[in-house]
Amino acid sequence: MGGWSLLVVIVGLVWGAAYYRLPIWAWTSLFAGSLLLLQLIGAIGWSALILWPLLLIVAIPLNFTQLRRTYLTDKLFSWFRQVLPGMSDTEKEAIEAGDVWWEKELFQGRPDWQQLISMPKPTLSAEEQAFLDNQVETFCGMLNDWKIVHKYSDLPDEAWEYLRQEKFFGMIIPKQYGGLEFSPQAHSAVIMKIGTRSISAAVTTMVPNSLGPAELLLHYGTEEQKNYYLPRLATGQDIPCFALTGPEAGSDAGAIPDNGIVCKGIHEGKEVLGISLTFDKRYITLAPVATVMGLAFKLYDPEGLLGEKTDLGITVCLMPTNHPGIQIGNRHFPLNMAFMNGPIRGKNVFIPIDWIIGGASMAGKGWRMLMECLSAGRGISLPALSTATGAFAYRMTGAYAAIRQQFNVAIGHFEGVEESLARIAGLTYLLESTRLFTLIPIKQNIRAAVATAMAKYHMTEMSRIVINDAMDIHGGRGIMLGPHNYLGRGYQSMPVSITVEGANILTRSLMIFGQGAIRCHPYVYEEMKIAMSYNSDPQGATARFDEICLKHAGYIASNFARSLWLSLTRGMFHRTKLAPECKYFEKKLSWLSAGLAITSDVAMFTLGGDLKRKEKLSARLGDILSNLQMASAVIKYYYDEGRSAEDWLVAKWSLQLCCYKIQEAFYGFFDNFSYPMIGKALKLIVFPWGRAFSLPSDKLGSKIAKMMLEPTEIRQKLTHTCYVGKHDKDPTGMIEIGFMRYISNKPAMDKINHAVKRKEIAKRLSFEEKCQKALELNIISQEENQNLLEFETLRKRVIAVDDFAPDYPLGTQTQCKTDKIQITKK
Template sequence: MISFLLLLTALIVVLFGVTSVRRQVISRPAFAFFKRVLPPLSDTERQAMEAGDIWWEGELFGGKPDWDRLHGFGKSELTPQEQEFIKVQVSHALSLIDDYDIVHNRRDLPPELWEYFRKEGFFSLIIPKQYGGHEFSAYANSTIVSMLASRSISAAVTVMVPNSLGPGELLSHYGTREQKEQWLPALAKGDEIPCFALTGPEAGSDAGAIPDTGVVCLGEFAGEEVTGIRLNWDKRYITLAPVATVLGLAFKLKDPDGLLGDKQDIGITCALIPVSHPGVETGIRHDPLGLAFMNGTTRGKDVFIPLDWIIGGAQYAGHGWRMLVECLSAGRGISLPALATASGHMATKTTTAYSAVRQQFGMPIGAFEGVQEALARIIGNTYQLEAARRLTTTGLDLKVKPSVVTAIAKYHMTEMGRSVMNDAMDIQAGKGIQLGPKNYLGHHYMANPLSITVEGANILTRSLMIFGQGATRCHPFVLKEMAAASMDDEEEGLDQFDELLISHIIYAYKNGFRAFGHALTGSRLATTPVSGETRTYYQHMERISSGLAIATDFAMLVMGGELKRREMMSARLGDVLSQLYLASATLKLFEDNGRQYEDLPVVHYVMQTRLQQAAAALKDVVRNFPNPVLKFKLGLILFPLGNHFNGPSDETVRLAVEGMLKPGPGRSRLTFLCPDLEGDTSGIAEVETAFMAMHCTQSLRARVDKAIRKGKVQLKSGDNRFDAAYEAGIITAEESDKLKQADEARKAAIAVDEFDKL
């Protein structure tokens, strides 16, 4: 036996330690296999793969996250200028919003709100100060959009689009000096209203397939013959297009006559075109589920523009796809998550209040466990939304362009927003379905599919983007191995591949042993940066991170390029990465908030949910693995003792809800994006006023109820119980009035709008 072990050890040393032997016996066959299974990449896929940066998701993908790095990113905070803008300008803008009037009567924002947005620079939150913009942080941008969205999705979308994917951002990053000086000051002052036309009838989530064309040719412009582009386009779903004065346009550029060089198929290009330019068609509106923000079409036939209208100038011809991918990722990380987070804050504020004041069977509905189960989901999802909003904007404010992270944020946060609104509608029931000035849920409920759909439909974001980009970009070796395999000089490629392969094998073995060891020990030996009740969550996340890493290597080994088409499998692997990212955000928010004790029940609820879902996704990867031998081995590595990650217990649900059914700092931290407004007629003020009044009179009502039960207060049909309690000497006249006022506030809060006719 000893001789056999020595012989085996010597064989391994020779195979891996002697370069010439390793190259012939291991690396060359592996190189040939890798080239054979390598997924083919189109030019647009390659550009998308190379666009953006790898950030925290790279740590999560690597098997052993550096938690100190996570907590070293800093805390999201507003500058004094940003705080002042929110205190003054945003508060005043909120006072101008009557969302029922906007949606059902005007079908547009009121003129005074449009003018205020222009005058105060709401359309230039991201434009540099040197051009008259505010140059606010991503966190401030997100906060402003969220606060507007808490009262009106239509108003928030109107503001978010110029500050997301659009001419302002593209010009700031890629524009020529002349373009910036011409357009950015006018955009900052609101003299120009921008839109960006990307989506068309045949190109939605597959934006790289846009059929709109531009042909380089000679034409007349400003009375002279110049080299330019003849454009033809047909776009739809373009927000602000009906009112825009300047149009950003994405199209495929061709140069059949070689006027720009040898390349005929130049690729996706972006140009900036005044809407007043001959041949540009705008003004037609869509009806996005009845909401009132401007959304419509733009078309153009044989429209000639000069070359210098290309964003960035002629030198950026063909670079549009990379520009779009990088700018789209910012929009995915700020705008749509901001809408979802606003829904969470508003739903948490109103639904906890409603659950405390709405009574059935003689008790608040918040006391029913069925309601508590849905309330816990609302509260937990809102904490998660706020956590993910902050971590994602932190990355963007660090000048990182994390395309994978923003895809995670867009998909999961908009889905959580949908879940929040579904649960809020279930709890508030009739209050939620009767539209009117006092209905604060209806328009948010209707708006959910908009966020789910825009900037890439969620189904494709989950099944193609998150893991499709994440596995290749985040993996420490695969992208480099792909580059080696695609080299023209095969021997040089083999040299590079040989060096990478050994490191890759060591990486895989480490993750495999780490995942197996943590599974056997319940993650007790994993690293953790903190003590206390959250320490085990870091340890379990290290276990799942190493499990994701080894599962990814197994999947790539077996399926290779086929993995791109095995969307259900890649989506599950993406789900694991996403759950780890969301869990990281949750733990960071808890630390950034000062480890508030009253937040712990909600943190436990969220973290147990995240870990359960991550483990379930990994288990499904194993269950559906196509190779039976490796399926058995992968299952043995990841779950040798079974899957013991359970969701929140009933007690955790009760504790998470209990602290939110009364006023307190914890509730304020989850509702601050839906602020109290003086003169608010949206219905939010009514339910919050009733909530506070009922809380303040809780002990008085308990005294009255106890007296009635003991027979100290005799009630006759039609008697007001508070008057009767006063007459019986149980409460004072002042206390009776206070109780009656609270009861009137309660009735007003649960009332719905009535109309003579519709």
């Protein structure tokens, strides 16, 4: 064997050792054996006199623990403790709260695609499906969003009563407490369907079932608290709100100025241990009608009545809103929405200590409680609303683009409109896929904080794009508000969803990768905990760091080898497990996942604590992880839905978009990295042959856009949870009936259009005149003529917009239900 051939073999062996994470002794043996072999065949000659000592100088310290610690890991540990960013108690609790899930596989660069498709499919029970088909359908039929917002500024009385009667507020409450005990899938489906009818009604329904007293009580409440409050919440006897956000603390709940002082006071005529509260909260949904309030505040114990610690931290309590000292302020008006929202204040409000959720033992543990319970809002309610926007826009816009004609052609056939339709279709598929995918860990009681943060950010942003495209296609029909405008309110509501639970800017730049990198990495968080324990146990911490540092080094070497191989081959030789049509994307996503693994490690090693402050870099890494997650969701949904040909067209569009976005996020990261040479080196490792992905083609977009213009299986699948009116007096019923009549009358219309092209019928004639002429020429039958005339009447109603008398009080309500608010509170 020649020297160069042997060298190639040795390089391959070294690559294999890194790829499969062989231990230090195996590396040493491999290098020593290779060096000996090269010497025996005369490939290195006298240079062996230099190479052997070098090998011994490196290998001996690495293989002997005490030497390794003295010359390497102790010094590395000292450096690590210096660059480790400071971390507040709330940051520690936020990182520790919740679990990681599939995103860990993606972050570490080794996703198991067989494991992905083997995950259980989210389904509804017979009881849940019946509730959706009956109670939810009935409730949606009670709602007229125009009257809710522009006339009453509230849900109608009968709707409030129906919500209570049918236990809509108790979907997450177990049956033993009188609730419905629905699965996350059912919870999501209910909110989604109501969201297609009225955003105000959906928000009113979702808040008691999301972040609020019921969720917190179920996980942390005492038995006494559960037994008293949960039955009342389940039946709507109590309407809850949760007060977290204040004027001086929005997304940074750790900065809330609201405080409580542990002290003794009088409650119900007796002196008891309690808390004196002072708080000022705003943006509190359901506050104007709430009868019970959850409150987050900072708790202090200056007299040591609960123990030695004086600064106990964020605490959560539960109290009736009619408790002395609590002031419910006037209503807010969130962007033309009618759901109840307003401020709550209190000064020196005394409550018993056992009003803390979970009792006195849970004092100071509120931040972790909140972080662990955010998954309901982030993972269920907000994704449901976002998907509702997408599904509704898909159904209504596809129908409208078929019915609305320009130059005797349905506008859906114009290429410019097709581009927007394709985006609506592809993003709606992504929304539905991600919605269902995110429900899987929640169903399994996995508090996937990173997965739900990704869902909240990207799904609200995608729904914003979808509703913008829908509005563009509808044109003037979309911007003229009135009883028949079914899009305007959804368009107005988008900033509300995006702002809930923290602005999307912060979710993207701080939460997704910031929390995900630490929790998903197999060693970084453990290294951080070891560093923070150094002062209490220096020797033990140093020994543990040495042990885990070796594992981390092997992890980096493996990621480098794996990423380089997959990048050079663009995943071509990656062993696939998925169906033939999915193999291309399985290979590419595996390559991109490996690229994220090595890029993340290099970023964390070189930037250390500065990465937390490099928000734009952190956000791009978060975009990569998020799009890998959403692409996984698409594959999972495609498998769960039976892998039909229609599905694959839309799934392919969605996967191409995700791959393109991942690529561009990588390039944005490399081109803006703090150390340009390292950025260029990383780009060469991950994309050695340059860019590999482009946006979905026009041809593919045209195919999935055309499927929106027909009553296809994919149309029904993506929009089956939409509420559609039952008659043509309802705006959604009108367009759905118009669409179905368009489909049934299309053959007759095509006959007339062909006759126009043949110049048998004059092009300048009106539609009615063309029909009459076609009837005279026996091109269409009498029945077809009658059906066409009836359709044309309905079509004109579909494209019409609302108008009002000059003195109509636009922008103000003709009735105000202030009295009802007081009645509800009682």
